[in-house]
Amino acid sequence: MAGCGQVSINIGGEVVGKSNVFDLLGPIMVGPSSSHTAGAARLGGMARKILGDEPVRGTIFLHGSFAKTGKGHGTDLALLAGLLGLLPDDERIPEAPKLAKERGLSVKYEIADLGEVHPNTVKFDLVGRSGGRVQVVGSSVGGGTIVIHKINDFQVEIRGDYPTLVILHQDLPGLVAQVTLLLATAQINIASMRVSREKRGAQALMILETDQMINDAVLDLMRKLPKIEQVMAVEPL
């Protein structure tokens, strides 16, 4: 979505904090690399959450260092393990291909040039059990920390630290207010919010990080709002 305008609203202060003792001792993880293994498992996990369904088939596009040194770091295994819902400290990560077979998930790997992105970047093209399909691009940016950059054609920035709402809608005056009003009524505090659109009046995207989990009742009300196309609730990692 090159050239699209992006508005960033930060409500509720800084998201990035000082380091703490558990940033330095941790994560507890399956080796060998926090970025190429633990981060890769988290990326797979995030793609699964964004799909919002049990993935049944897909393609994993490996870029840069993920493509070049991924094999020796078990990056392919960790990405697949993440898609199966395994966490970075799950000792079954090396057996991910066997687990995938048992659960009916079939993936193929391709080496790809995803452009001017972080060296540790992956693109997932996933199909879920109920037929839904999503494309997700994300990077492992160090120490197991990840960022999701793209969902379908939309630029996003999701780190998985907070419950995150991803809302695809038509650009319409007052829609942001209606969404935030629903959250306010449910006593859900917004930590950060980002609104972007293709062009005035066209398809737009809202991303909200919240301090509390959002329950299904609130999500259903949101889906009934006019001009809302899709609402995805992504739990924190």
Place this chain on the structure above:
Amino acid sequence: MRAYEDWVIEAETKGIKLSEVILQDQIEELEQTEQGLFQRMSTNLIVMRDSVEAGLIGKRRSLSGLVGGDAAKVEDRRKKGTSLVGDQISGAIAKALAVAEVNACMGKIVAAPTAGSCGVLPAVLFTVEETCKVSERDLILALFTAAGLGMILTERASVSGAEGGCQAEIGSAAAMAAAAAAELAGGSPRQAADAAAIAMKSMLGLVCDPVGGLVEVPCVKRNATGAAIALAAAEMALSGVKSAIPIDEVIDTMGQIGKQMPCALKETAQGGLAVTPTGRRIQADFL
């Protein structure tokens, strides 16, 4: 910017351990109870202990086949009583190799501060445990001493090989382990800081040049030598040897050297051991 020295002075003034000052800081920072933080840190200690045990058996091989089984060799020699360097140092070498091998073989470890340097701290802590009488609580507290130093290292320099070379990874791990060992062996807060400074100084300038870009060669063995350096530094500090350059200045220097280091020597596998004829051949064979 925070300084380790501030915590040292606070500990000296209050007559408490360095770890207790850091623990108090984190209780406030994370808004959690002392018990909650202890519980979480004890989980790290349990995984560290398990990873030492798993690695000493030495059955697994890494994905490339380059790594595995060396910890068991060193441990066997130690058990025979034929070690050249004595029980403590050979034990530390074996334990550090063990954890680093578990990591390379896709086993479970605690990044300390990174996965590539995960063997140093557990090796040093459990070596001190075997030598001195320490409680589980003391061991957990020592992890706070180490992690607190790690926070300062992150804020003033870096603990990432891609940013600062191996000195930022194994170097940081050795400094953290030295501080923890000094406290655990009954040293003062000042001695812990001196131990950290001496260890860090010994690792300055070390480049990150992994063969094939993998966390295997030379990373696994550098965990073992890093542990030995940490113990040597702690031994000096506990004997009253002081670091001429204070810890925070040493950390700043590490950060500066990291910036001056060329990219080819910062985890890109484009320099150092990675581009030796053998390094290139290993990469070509495997990748």
